[in-house]
Amino acid sequence: MDAFSLDMRTLNFIIILFSCVYCVGLLLYQRSQQKVAGLTMFSLALLVMGAGPLLISFRGLLPDSLSIITANMMVTCAFQMILHSLCEFRQAQFKYSYWCMATIPLVCLFFVYFTYFQPSIENRIVVSAVYLSLVTFASAKVMLIGKQDDLPLAVRTMAMTFILYGLFMVYRGYYAIGESVAKFMDAGVVHALAFLFSIFLIVAISFSMLWMINGRQVQAIYALSYFDPLTQLGNRRALEVYIEDDLPKHLSTGTVSIIMLDIDYFKIINDRYGHIVGDKVIRKVSEIIQDSLQPDSATFRFGGDEIMVVLYDMDLHQARALAERLRNQIETYGSIKGQDFSVSCSFGVAQLVEGEPWDSLVGRADNALYQAKESGRSQVCSCNLTSSDRCYS
Numbered sequence: 297m298d299a300f301s302l303d304m305r306t307l308n309f310i311i312i313l314f315s316c317v318y319c320v321g322l323l324l325y326q327r328s329q330q331k332v333a334g335l336t337m338f339s340l341a342l343l344v345m346g347a348g349p350l351l352i353s354f355r356g357l358l359p360d361s362l363s364i365i366t367a368n369m370m371v372t373c374a375f376q377m378i379l380h381s382l383c384e385f386r387q388a389q390f391k392y393s394y395w396c397m398a399t400i401p402l403v404c405l406f407f408v409y410f411t412y413f414q415p416s417i418e419n420r421i422v423v424s425a426v427y428l429s430l431v432t433f434a435s436a437k438v439m440l441i442g443k444q445d446d447l448p449l450a451v452r453t454m455a456m457t458f459i460l461y462g463l464f465m466v467y468r469g470y471y472a473i474g475e476s477v478a479k480f481m482d483a484g485v486v487h488a489l490a491f492l493f494s495i496f497l498i499v500a501i502s503f504s505m506l507w508m509i510n511g512r513q514v515q516a517i518y519a520l521s522y523f524d525p526l527t528q529l530g531n532r533r534a535l536e537v538y539i540e541d542d543l544p545k546h547l548s549t550g551t552v553s554i555i556m557l558d559i560d561y562f563k564i565i566n567d568r569y570g571h572i573v574g575d576k577v578i579r580k581v582s583e584i585i586q587d588s589l590q591p592d593s594a595t596f597r598f599g600g601d602e603i604m605v606v607l608y609d610m611d612l613h614q615a616r617a618l619a620e621r622l623r624n625q626i627e628t629y630g631s632i633k634g635q636d637f638s639v640s641c642s643f644g645v646a647q648l649v650e651g652e653p654w655d656s657l658v659g660r661a662d663n664a665l666y667q668a669k670e671s672g673r674s675q676v677c678s679c680n681l682t683s684s685d686r687c688y689s
Contacts, residue, residue: 307491308349314495315346318502325506332509334385341377342498344370349491365407368424372403375431378501382435385505386442386451392434396427403427418472421487425469432462447511454504461497464489526575527582529603530596538594538606539654546608553615553647555605556661557585557622560640560673562601569637577601577639584625588618602665604658612647612678619643619676627674640674649681 322339351367380393406423410416436458439451471486522534566574594606607615626641644665648657664679
């Protein structure tokens with residue numbers, strides 16, 4: 297044991313230093329960037345976690361109420377704050393935080409009892425270890441069940457950190473049972489390892505937190521680059537990537553058809569009712585289309601009020617039947633709330649034939665859409681290579 301010694305006072309100082317540095321860094325990050333739910337409390341929890349060991353280091357100089365009870369309760373509250381902040385950050389149920397919070401008064405009573413009425417460093421260690429294992433296991437569960445779409449590897453990294461820390465606390469509590477400790481700062485290597493594990497915890501969870509936040513920002517940038525912000529449909533850039541990467545895979549396994557549609561009299565709607573109402577119309581039509589399609593279909597805002605739907609394993613007649621259903625659903629929806637006009641769409645349908653360029657397919661669907669508008673609007677027309685602009689009533 298002498299060959300491997302850990303100075304608890306040095307480890308205590310490192311915890312204080314790391315807690316302050318990470319707290320300040322995360323708070324500055326929160327202030328300079330878009331606000332992240334739960335990050336402020338998470339940062340302050342690190343500061344509180346460092347304040348506990350700071351008071352512990354003055355044991356013998358400060359009253360026991362500060363150097364023992366207050367110090368340990370600050371560590372207890374710090375872990376509780378981390379759990380609560382993660383519930384908010386990961387969009388998990390707060391019941392796990394509330395359950396652990398309900399045990400804090402009991403933990404405080406145990407610390408008071410084992411400090412003044414039956415002084416016992418070993419029992420205080422057991423109480424602290426039991427609570428910390430409970431709250432870290434709860435934190436791991438919150439990380440894993442949260443609804444927020446975060447990077448899986450970052451989520452698992454933070455969850456595993458909590459699990460390892462909780463398992464160590466279980467071992468530490470078991471080890472402390474029956475042990476005789478005269479002075480906490482001179483306790484054995486297992487208790488010194490608790491400080492080392494705490495340093496590891498602070499570094500690992502802070503790194504994982506920034507990792508997940510960075511992942512969200514990258515995802516947001518991707519969404520801005522490839523999705524239309526109004527309709528949440530893919531934009532022209534997304535369509536170009538899709539044509540190069542995804543379309544060839546489906547061409548080798550089945551048929552591909554496309555539907556081109558736009559909103560009838562959309563310019564009149566914009567001019568008469570304003571662009572805000574026009575945006576509502578586009579958004580509603582997009583929602584109806586997305587809700588009516590299979591998950592493997594691809595939908596893009598082609599430009600203005602024009603939308604393209606790419607269908608897999610559907611021939612021309614099946615695609616036209618789907619377009620007819622979409623047309624009826626949009627007409628059935630009726631008017632936009634608060635406005636006295638109805639909404640309808642015209643549709644053009646085409647099926648990709650072997651060896652045909654993509655631009656030719658889009659051109660035929662566009663011709664069919666033009667034919668639908670020329671024939672009175674609110675219609676579905678299709679076009680094939682053998683018969684141009686064939687209109688179906």
